Amino acid sequence: MNFRLRVWRQPNAKARGKLVDYEARDISPNTSFLEMLDILNDNLLGRGEEPIAFDSDCREGICGVCSLTINGEAHGPDHPGAVCELYMRKFRDGATIIVEPFRVRSFPIIKDLVIDRRALDRIVQAGGFISARAGSAPEANSIPIPKHDADLAMEAAACIGCGACAAACPNGSAMLFTAAKVSHLSLLPQGNPERVARVLKMVQVMDAEGFGNCTNTYECEAVCPAEISASFIAKLNREYARASLRRGAGE
Amino acid sequence: MSESLRNDGRVWVPKRKEDREKAPGEIPETDRDYYLERKYPSYGNLAPRDISSRAAKEVCDEGRGVGPGGRGVYLDFADAIKRLGKNVIRERYGNLFEVYEKITGEDAYKRPMRIYPAVHYTMGGLWVDYNLMSNVPGLFVIGEANFSDHGANRLGASALMQGLGDGYFILPYTLPNYLAGQMGKRPPDDSPEFHKAEAEVRARVKKMLDIDGKRSLDSIHRELGLLLWDKCGMSRHAKGLREALVKIPELRETFWREVRVPGNDEDFNQSLERAGRVADFLEFAELMCTDALARNESCGAHFREEHQTPEGEALRDDEKHAAVFAWEFQGDGQLASPKLHREPLHFETVHLTQRSYK
Numbered sequence: 001m002n003f004r005l006r007v008w009r010q011p012n013a014k015a016r017g018k019l020v021d022y023e024a025r026d027i028s029p030n031t032s033f034l035e036m037l038d039i040l041n042d043n044l045l046g047r048g049e050e051p052i053a054f055d056s057d058c059r060e061g062i063c064g065v066c067s068l069t070i071n072g073e074a075h076g077p078d079h080p081g082a083v084c085e086l087y088m089r090k091f092r093d094g095a096t097i098i099v100e101p102f103r104v105r106s107f108p109i110i111k112d113l114v115i116d117r118r119a120l121d122r123i124v125q126a127g128g129f130i131s132a133r134a135g136s137a138p139e140a141n142s143i144p145i146p147k148h149d150a151d152l153a154m155e156a157a158a159c160i161g162c163g164a165c166a167a168a169c170p171n172g173s174a175m176l177f178t179a180a181k182v183s184h185l186s187l188l189p190q191g192n193p194e195r196v197a198r199v200l201k202m203v204q205v206m207d208a209e210g211f212g213n214c215t216n217t218y219e220c221e222a223v224c225p226a227e228i229s230a231s232f233i234a235k236l237n238r239e240y241a242r243a244s245l246r247r248g249a250g251e
Numbered sequence: 252m253s254e255s256l257r258n259d260g261r262v263w264v265p266k267r268k269e270d271r272e273k274a275p276g277e278i279p280e281t282d283r284d285y286y287l288e289r290k291y292p293s294y295g296n297l298a299p300r301d302i303s304s305r306a307a308k309e310v311c312d313e314g315r316g317v318g319p320g321g322r323g324v325y326l327d328f329a330d331a332i333k334r335l336g337k338n339v340i341r342e343r344y345g346n347l348f349e350v351y352e353k354i355t356g357e358d359a360y361k362r363p364m365r366i367y368p369a370v371h372y373t374m375g376g377l378w379v380d381y382n383l384m385s386n387v388p389g390l391f392v393i394g395e396a397n398f399s400d401h402g403a404n405r406l407g408a409s410a411l412m413q414g415l416g417d418g419y420f421i422l423p424y425t426l427p428n429y430l431a432g433q434m435g436k437r438p439p440d441d442s443p444e445f446h447k448a449e450a451e452v453r454a455r456v457k458k459m460l461d462i463d464g465k466r467s468l469d470s471i472h473r474e475l476g477l478l479l480w481d482k483c484g485m486s487r488h489a490k491g492l493r494e495a496l497v498k499i500p501e502l503r504e505t506f507w508r509e510v511r512v513p514g515n516d517e518d519f520n521q522s523l524e525r526a527g528r529v530a531d532f533l534e535f536a537e538l539m540c541t542d543a544l545a546r547n548e549s550c551g552a553h554f555r556e557e558h559q560t561p562e563g564e565a566l567r568d569d570e571k572h573a574a575v576f577a578w579e580f581q582g583d584g585q586l587a588s589p590k591l592h593r594e595p596l597h598f599e600t601v602h603l604t605q606r607s608y609k
Contacts, residue, residue, distance in 0.1 A: 012519070030354075042469055045513065085353045086353075110519050134420070
């Protein structure tokens with residue numbers, strides 16, 4: 001297969017970027033999108049040009065590092081799945097494909113397609129953890145957890161922290177990400193001790209990082225590679241209201 | 252794919268080479284070779300990963316492998332779906348079936364998966380003491396990055412087990428214990444050792460960027476990968492390992508003479524990052540081959556062709572080799588001669604035996 005690529009090139013955070021045209025030729029339909037970029041980079045190197053910088057690590061949809069906007073869609077056209085799970089057979093032969101980084105104010109561009117997503121780490125650092133007495137195993141049967149809660153917590157825990165939710169949102173909101181982290185922990189007894197402080201702090205940091213607010217557009221849910229449901233955002237709002245009331249009542 | 256799929260999938264290849272290009276549905280039961288069930292009747296498709304990997308390689312080497320390139324065996328869920336229903340299989344493995352469909356464009360509910368063994372770990376790691384501290388004071392190594400728990404054949408879920416074991420039960424005691432002795436101290440960043448280490452790293456980076464040769468990083472990385480796959484892969488022998496130990500230093504010299512690393516060390520440079528990794532792999536590959544040659548027996552995933560039972564199973568030499576081999580780095584330029592420390596293994600309750608999965 002052959003493709004015409006228009007790729008965002010930007011030497012560093014301060015420079016102006018632009019779309020540059022490239023040709024990708026004789027690509028097998030069984031090539032993944034990132035392998036196609038590897039092949040293109042190899043050709044660029046052969047011609048003495050600088051390869052396109054893009055992030056990837058596990059390449060099996062687990063790590064959440066690859067983050068490309070392809071033809072205007074976060075993670076490209078094959079949902080649910082991260083870019084690394086996108087294969088060239090999903091495109092028409094001869095198609096023009098536009099490749100950009102995730103466009104979010106809180107994710108500054110480092111170079112080309114590589115962005116700085118530490119804003120998400122800072123949200124997690126603000127409260128996305130539990131305190132546990134480590135060193136000896138508790139008796140598992142002494143902490144009963146209803147299956148429904150365990151399943152729901154598991155669904156929220158599937159978030160890989162890629163940031164596609166913020167990239168797809170017209171408001172640049174990271175509510176789906178924050179909602180997944182807050183819900184995952186607040187649904188389980190282990191997350192209960194910090195339940196009030198956690199949601200207040202995480203939302204505070206989320207706002208301070210410059211992420212927008214949710215206006216129920218649901219683009220986040222549509223592009224999420226882990227299929228996190230937007231209903232978790234409602235849960236986040238309930239958690240936040242509950243925590244605010246408790247704080248307000250002097251707890 | 253995940254190894255868990257072998258719980259319900261049956262592994263097979265066509266009995267005859269001529270059938271390997273046929274669609275799997277066109278090959279009748281009588282013409283299929285369920286080779287794991289045939290060779291290991293009691294364990295069947297759940298035979299340990301080193302045995303199943305070698306068995307897959309064997310049937311592909313015989314020319315019976317399926318799919319493009321002939322490096323594949325079928326993992327068939329037809330019987331499990333018949334027995335349990337599609338919904339049960341979907342509940343158990345739905346996400347894996349989706350991943351498979353994304354990669355291959357095939358529906359594994361209808362057509363068997365094609366799988367082949369691949370390298371995903373080394374069977375070792377950094378030496379640590381009982382507190383999980385390496386021989387560098389203050390450098391703790393946890394999970395599968397250390398050598399301690401997984402043995403010669405990383406069993407299923409060993410990553411999870413060791414990550415939890417080390418992180419939950421050991422480090423909470425040993426790390427604070429070390430840090431307690433460091434209260435109020437800060438390692439100085441103006442000591443001669445610090446400056447020496449910094450200068451060495453800068454010189455190494457500069458050297459990589461200055462080579463400006465004709466070989467791409469990728470071509471060297473691939474050449475190394477293929478060499479290890481052939482000479483230090485699922486099965487190895489002394490002659491092949493000796494050949495690798497000649498070729499790897501040559502390739503390392505090629506790297507330091509002919510590689511081209513674009514960009515500079517001031518900006519974000521993924522090629523430079525990768526070059527550092529490939530340089531490390533070139534050292535590590537040599538150590539792996541040195542270790543595989545020194546361990547003159549078969550043990551777990553380390554299968555030396557000259558050491559096998561008449562039935563083709565791994566044959567250990569417990570008299571001589573029931574030990575951990577820890578190799579001490581002796582500095583650059585002496586890679587061929589890292590120092591061997593043998594730590595004998597003691598089995599007090601469960602004693603070593605020859606395993607059998609028949």
